[in-house]
C-alpha cells in the first residue's frame with residue numbers, strides 16, 4: 001500500500017504541476033482576462049480531483065472524486081447554481097418588502113411581483129375552496145361550457161382536450177384531442193370535502209367512497225371510448241366549419257370562443273386528433289349525468305392546481321424563512337417572463353453585453369466548424385438533404401436568459417396591463433394562469449410579423465414545465481433555439497474573462513451539445529423552421545450513418561439522442577478549440593477537468609444517464625483524451641473500438 005501511495009502521488013504531481021504553469025493565458029475576446037479569477041477557479045477544479053484514481057480508468061472518478069466531500073451527495077454544479085439564483089430572488093423581494101422607497105417600486109412589473117410574493121408568503125392553511133369561489137359561473141350547465149372555462153386557466157386534461165400548442169418556429173395552433181389517457185390524479189378526501197362545502201346549496205352529495213366509485217366508472221368508460229380505432233397518425237387539419245359539420249352535437253364556435261376569449265372564424269384552421277374518438281366521447285358525455293360530470297371536472301381542476309410544480313399550498317406548513325424559497329420557486333413557474341424580467345433588470349443586465357459578445361462569438365465559431373463538417377459530407381449524403389441540414393445549422397439560434405429580443409420600450413408596460421394581481425394568493429394564482437393562457441390564445445391568432453418576431457424569439461415557459469427541463473441549457477426543437485438559463489452564465493461554468501481551457505472546456509462543449517441536438521437521432525427530423533420532415537427515414541438508409549447510429553445504440557443507453565449529442569458535441573468543441581496538438585498537451589488536462597465539473601454529482605434523470613457514465617463514455621470516444629493523459633492500450637478510457645457520429 002505505501003508504495004502504491006507514493007507512486008500515485010508522484011504520478012499526479014508529474015502530471016499536474018508543470019502543465020498548470022503552461023496554461024494558455026490568452027484572453028480570446030477581451031483586452032484582458034483577470035488572472036485571479038482564473039487561478040482561483042483552477043485551484044477549485046484541482047480540489048475536486050482525486051489523485052488516487054487513474055484518469056485513464058475512470059475520468060469521472062478522478063475529476064470529481066472529492067466533489068461529494070466538498071458539496072455533499074445531493075448537489076451538482078447546476079443545482080447549486082439554480083439555488084444561488086433563487087437566493088438572489090429571495091433577497092431581492094425581501095429587500096423590496098422592507099424598503100418601500102426602492103426605485104423598483106416605480107418600475108414596470110416589480111410592483112405586481114412584490115404583491116404576488118407577499119400574498120404567497122402569508123398563506124398558512126391551504127383553502128382550496130377559495131379557488132372554486134373565485135371561478136366565474138359557466139354560462140350554462142352543459143359539461144363542455146365548464147371544460148371551456150377551465151381551459152382558460154390552462155387546465156384541459158379530461159373529456160376533450162382543447163389546447164393551444166406550438167406547431168413550428170412561428171406558429172401556434174388549437175389542438176383538439178380525446179382526453180388524456182394518462183389518468184395521473186388522485187381523488188382525495190381533502191378534495192371531496194372542499195367540493196362538499198362548496199356545493200352545499202346544491203343538495204346532498206354522495207359519500208366519498210360512492211363518489212370515488214362513480215368517478216372510476218366514468219373514467220373506465222371514457223378510457224374505452226378514447227382509444228383510437230387504429231394505432232396511426234390521425235392528426236388532421238379541419239376548419240371550424242368542417243369540425244362543426246363532422247361533430248354537430250356540440251357548438252364548437254361557442255366552446256372555442258369561450259376558451260380562447262375571442263371570436264373564432266368559420267374558416268379558422270384547427271388540428272384535430274382522432275376525430276371519431278372525439279365524436280364517441282361527446283355522444284357519451286351528452287347523455288351522461290351532468291351533475292357527475294361537473295363534480296368530476298371540479299375535482300380534477302383542484303387536483304391540477306395543487307399539483308402544478310411548486311404550488312406553495314403543498315408546502316404551507318414550512319417555516320417563514322423557507323416560505324420565501326417556496327414562493328420564489330413557485331413564482332418562477334407561474335410568472336416566468338415577469339420573473340426573468342426582474343432577474344435581468346436587477347442582476348444580469350450589468351453582465352449582459354460582455355457575455356453576449358463572448359457567448360455569441362463561440363456560438364458562431366462552432367456553427368462555422370459544423371458547417372465545415374457538413375460540407376465534408378463524410379456520410380456521402382445527397383445534395384438536397386445536405387442543403388436542408390445546412391439550413392438547419394444556419395437556423396439554430398441562441399437566447400441567453402430566455403428573454404424576448406428587441407422589444408419596444410413599452411413592451412413590459414403593455415404586458416403588465418393585462419396581468420391582474422388581486423387580494424390574495426388564490427386570486428393571484430388564478431390570474432397568473434389566465435394571463436399566461438390568454439397570451440397563448442393571442443399567440444395563436446397573431447398575424448403581425450413584428451409582434452411574432454418578438455414572441456417567437458424565446459420560449460415562454462408555462463406553469464406546468466418541470467424543473468429538469470428549465471434548470472440547465474437545452475435545445476428547443478420547434479423553435480430551433482438554444483436556451484441558456486441565467487443559472488448557467490456564472491461561475492463555475494462560465495466567466496467572460498476565462499482563459500481558453502476554462503472558457504471552452506464548458507461553454508463550447510455545452511453549446512456544441514445543444515447545437516447537435518438539432519442533429520440527434522430524434523430532432524434531426526425537423527427542419528430549420530420546426531416543421532416535421534422525417535429526415536431520419538432517409539438518413540437511416542445511408543449505410544455509414546446507420547452504422548454510426550448502431551455503434552452508439554447499445555442496450556445500456558438511457559436515451560440515444562443524449563449520447564449522440566454528447567459525443568458529437570464534444571468532438572465539435574475539440575475540433576474548434578483544441579485542434580492544435582501542442583495546445584492540447586499544455587491545456588488539455590484543464591480543458592477536460594472544466595468539462596468534467598458539469599457532470600460531478602449529476603444523478604441522471606429520465607432523459608440522461610448518470611454523470612459518471614455520460615462523461616466517461618463521451619471522453620473515451622476521443623483519441624485526443626488518451627493523448628493528454630497518456631493512457632495505455634486497453635485502459636477503460638482507451639477502448640480499442642470507438643464510434644463516430646457527426
Ligand SMILES: *[C@@H]1O[C@H](CO)[C@@H](O)[C@H](O)[C@H]1NC(C)=O
Pocket residue numbers: 167168169170171529531
Ligand atoms: C408553420 O406551419 C404552418 C401550418 O402548417 C405553415 O403554414 C407555415 O408555413 C409554417 N411556418 C414555417 C416558417 O415553415
Ligand SMILES: *[C@@H]1O[C@H](CO)[C@@H](O)[C@H](O)[C@H]1NC(C)=O
Pocket residue numbers: 184185186
Ligand atoms: C395517489 O395516492 C396514492 C396513495 O396515497 C399515492 O401512492 C400515489 O402516488 C398518488 N398518485 C398521484 C398521481 O399523486
Ligand SMILES: *[C@@H]1O[C@H](CO)[C@@H](O)[C@H](O)[C@H]1NC(C)=O
Pocket residue numbers: 244251252253254
Ligand atoms: C353556437 O352558439 C352561438 C351563440 O353562442 C350561436 O350564435 C350559434 O348559432 C350556435 N351555432 C350552432 C351551430 O348551433
Ligand SMILES: *[C@@H]1O[C@H](CO)[C@@H](O)[C@H](O)[C@H]1NC(C)=O
Pocket residue numbers: 540541542543546547550
Ligand atoms: C441499418 O441497421 C439495422 C440494424 O439496426 C439493419 O437492420 C438495417 O439493415 C440497416 N440498414 C442499412 C441501410 O444499412
Ligand SMILES: *[C@@H]1O[C@H](CO)[C@@H](O)[C@H](O)[C@H]1NC(C)=O
Pocket residue numbers: 521549550553554555560
Ligand atoms: C436503438 O435500438 C433500439 C433497440 O435496442 C431500437 O428500438 C431503436 O430503433 C434504435 N434506434 C435507432 C435510431 O436505430
Ligand SMILES: *[C@@H]1O[C@H](CO)[C@@H](O)[C@H](O)[C@H]1NC(C)=O
Pocket residue numbers: 024025026028500577582583
Ligand atoms: C492560446 O489560445 C488562443 C485562443 O484559443 C489561441 O489562439 C492560441 O493559439 C493559444 N496559444 C498557444 C501558445 O497555444
Ligand SMILES: [Zn+2]
Pocket residue numbers: 513517562565
Ligand atoms: Zn442534451
